[in-house]
Amino acid sequence: MTLKIELLNTGAELMLGRVLNTHQQWICRQLADRGYVVDRQVAVDDAGPSICDALREALGRADLVITTGGLGPTSDDRTRDLVAKELKRPLREDPQVLDHIQRMFALRRRPMPASTRVQALVPEGATVLMNARGTAPGLVLETPPRPGQTRPGLLVMLPGPPRELRPMMIEQALPLIEKHFPVEAPFVCRTLRTTGLGESALEEKIAPALRPVLERGVEVGYCARTGEVDVRFVARGARARELVAEAEQVSRALLEEFIYGTDDEVLEQVIVRQLTERRQTLALAESCTGGFIAHRITNVPGASAVFLAGLVTYGNAAKERFLGVKPETLAAHGAVSEAVAGEMAEGARRVTGADYALAATGIAGPTGGSEAKPVGTVFLALASTAGTVVQRRANRFERETFKYVTAQQALDMLRRELVKPPPA
Amino acid sequence: MTLKIELLNTGAELMLGRVLNTHQQWICRQLADRGYVVDRQVAVDDAGPSICDALREALGRADLVITTGGLGPTSDDRTRDLVAKELKRPLREDPQVLDHIQRMFALRRRPMPASTRVQALVPEGATVLMNARGTAPGLVLETPPRPGQTRPGLLVMLPGPPRELRPMMIEQALPLIEKHFPVEAPFVCRTLRTTGLGESALEEKIAPALRPVLERGVEVGYCARTGEVDVRFVARGARARELVAEAEQVSRALLEEFIYGTDDEVLEQVIVRQLTERRQTLALAESCTGGFIAHRITNVPGASAVFLAGLVTYGNAAKERFLGVKPETLAAHGAVSEAVAGEMAEGARRVTGADYALAATGIAGPTGGSEAKPVGTVFLALASTAGTVVQRRANRFERETFKYVTAQQALDMLRRELVKPPPA
Numbered sequence A, B: 001m002t003l004k005i006e007l008l009n010t011g012a013e014l015m016l017g018r019v020l021n022t023h024q025q026w027i028c029r030q031l032a033d034r035g036y037v038v039d040r041q042v043a044v045d046d047a048g049p050s051i052c053d054a055l056r057e058a059l060g061r062a063d064l065v066i067t068t069g070g071l072g073p074t075s076d077d078r079t080r081d082l083v084a085k086e087l088k089r090p091l092r093e094d095p096q097v098l099d100h101i102q103r104m105f106a107l108r109r110r111p112m113p114a115s116t117r118v119q120a121l122v123p124e125g126a127t128v129l130m131n132a133r134g135t136a137p138g139l140v141l142e143t144p145p146r147p148g149q150t151r152p153g154l155l156v157m158l159p160g161p162p163r164e165l166r167p168m169m170i171e172q173a174l175p176l177i178e179k180h181f182p183v184e185a186p187f188v189c190r191t192l193r194t195t196g197l198g199e200s201a202l203e204e205k206i207a208p209a210l211r212p213v214l215e216r217g218v219e220v221g222y223c224a225r226t227g228e229v230d231v232r233f234v235a236r237g238a239r240a241r242e243l244v245a246e247a248e249q250v251s252r253a254l255l256e257e258f259i260y261g262t263d264d265e266v267l268e269q270v271i272v273r274q275l276t277e278r279r280q281t282l283a284l285a286e287s288c289t290g291g292f293i294a295h296r297i298t299n300v301p302g303a304s305a306v307f308l309a310g311l312v313t314y315g316n317a318a319k320e321r322f323l324g325v326k327p328e329t330l331a332a333h334g335a336v337s338e339a340v341a342g343e344m345a346e347g348a349r350r351v352t353g354a355d356y357a358l359a360a361t362g363i364a365g366p367t368g369g370s371e372a373k374p375v376g377t378v379f380l381a382l383a384s385t386a387g388t389v390v391q392r393r394a395n396r397f398e399r400e401t402f403k404y405v406t407a408q409q410a411l412d413m414l415r416r417e418l419v420k421p422p423p424a
Helices: A023-033 A048-061 A079-086 A095-107 A114-120 A162-180 A199-215 A240-258 A267-278 A292-298 A316-323 A327-333 A338-352 A399-419 B023-033 B048-061 B079-086 B095-107 B114-120 B162-180 B199-215 B240-258 B267-278 B292-298 B316-323 B327-333 B338-352 B399-419
Strands: A005-010 A040-044 A064-068 A091-093 A121-123 A127-129 A138-143 A153-158 A187-194 A219-225 A228-236 A259-262 A282-286 A307-313 A356-362 A377-384 A387-394 B005-010 B040-044 B064-068 B091-093 B121-123 B127-129 B138-143 B153-158 B187-194 B219-225 B228-236 B259-262 B282-286 B307-313 B356-362 B377-384 B387-394
Touching (some): A048 A079, A064 A162, A079 A091, A091 A095, A095 A114, A114 A121, A121 A138, A138 A162, A199 A228, A259 A267, A267 A292, A292 A307, A292 A399, A307 B316, A316 A327, A316 B307, A327 A338, A338 A356, A356 A399, A377 A399, B005 B023, B005 B048, B023 B040, B023 B064, B023 B187, B040 B048, B064 B162, B079 B138, B079 B153, B091 B095, B114 B121, B121 B138, B127 B162, B153 B162, B187 B240, B199 B219, B240 B259, B267 B399, B282 B292, B292 B399, B307 B338, B316 B338, B327 B338, B338 B387, B356 B399, B377 B399
Parallel strands (some): A005 A040, B064 B153, B282 B307
Antiparallel strands (some): A040 B040, A091 A121, A127 A138, B091 B121, B127 B138, B187 B228, B187 B259, B219 B228, B377 B387
């Protein structure tokens, strides 16, 4: 029988569009990586009837139901009470949980408000997931089999804050889920991350060659994201790993250098890894990307070993002062030009002594364009011992997408240089 | 009667946790701003039975159902067909839509694949929403009243890509929704954005004084986000605006400078606006934040008028070279120190001539901490004509949160300086 899984998030702020629901992706991803695919995601506000309806429907439809939120101490935290009522499991104060809550407050040297104590109430028969980062414990209950099934279900209740939910899910909830619902057929999911090709061009390139392996049970999915396209292969069953590997191999032979990484890898990680392996260093000269490339590089742990400095030279004076861009070049070509991009990269390399320097100068908009250089015009430069190369791009997007795409192109210029085979 | 609204997103990539669902927040937000609150968000994969079940349930529960995705040309785009079948509305080719698709391909100078033509199929009686940014049109259908109701419902189908969906929703779908379901009672939502206080400290500060206005029908919500807490007031009815204004006034009197903005305003916007009004300039010297503060400032259109340069000095050599930090200071106190933070800010101000310079130096981790300066230790400095102030913070978070919180604290230091009343 197929395991049915449903995810239920609660919160008025979700219905009002005040916050982005990041739980869905994170939880579904953790489950998928272990062979469990969620069938339905539901979100409702935190009013009693909304939660009750959604909960009752989920328990009628799914074997595994995971809820988030509503376990805290305030009046809009209703999940614990509603579940206890719905499943007729009286709440009892758990001395261990109470002790944990008291100790959390003592650690923070704060008095414990009386309201906090409700978090120690546990429905009869529930397994408690202790919360290392907060006061509200997670709760797991065995539920009656859904209609037509004989196997009991599982209701997993997790606290709302991501920094509490995530370690609890990984360390405590997932092992329980894997024990209760052993994965019957191996499930393999592999994502190839590409940049430099559009979604349809990419599909055209690989679809014919992939047909045979798809016919043997691999599913392919394309997902166009800003500045890149993911190709995803999914298979289930005894031969899943082998089939997905074959699909990957076929695609790699055709896509070659358009693939920059796999699964969750991001371009900046690939670059920091490559530079670290080569013991080489990087400097950045950013105008239109405004520090975003430096931000991405420094998001990677260990970046300090390869990243020397980033000069965010927004004004012309800063380009001259920090990068040695010549006033004549600025006057003759303008700040957004091939010549200035080249001097920026060379200047950043010279003043920092880095092996590689990347530069970006362009018109992010919404204003500042001209006929010869419309909004979106970008010049990217890469300086190295091999000399300086400059590329012109037309990135006509709103401001933040513009910065993202431009950064992606600049990082990809460097990646392609780093993966080149050394000259014979 | 209360209008019931349901949002239905489809996509296997959502169930596998491969992408973040940003449609939910965006669509709910657009609706809430116009007085419509969504009751339920559902997401399922793009298999026929999943969509059919979810669609049937939504139509049975809600007056207004909005779907996203499944209108494209590929084999996993099933929404159009399934809706036509479910509502018994035969599909007919719409010559205007076909003409639009053909022109889109002609514009891009590409041959039109035969499969593309399915996007011109329109269920009988549907209103077509032309797609200015893509080929798949949106579709709107009047649906039978849900059980117990007499007013016909509305089914709005939007294409999946955000850059196609968003303008179509605002320019075409929302006006139709407002015409079909006129808002009966005004709805007001106001968010105060605060930084510098924890969620419970903030609630304690304002809850007693808010009680009277809450009793008259204002709902309050607290939402703790990284480095900040939102306070949200919601009211409905003839006096909604007045009541929410009163709640805001009461809160402002107690929270004062902890409130940095309202609604969607972010800290960097407040700063760029303040500096622009004062015709003053800013420079940045970033070590541990790695360019993220510069990135946030340059996300604001018009930042170039106030932002001179950002120096991302990750290594000691860069701190000396670009900011004039003294080698003795680095040797005596280490790069993460009060003295170095001060010299970084003063150096950035000196070399750029900016009115204000912010500096951040700290230990992002996961490694690099010591007993005296554990991972998370940060020194923030602000240099101005008024002199230099340095603050020490302990930001023990994983790397990206560390950068976000540190940037937030640095920007808030500057904001507090900018909102100070001028000396008498």
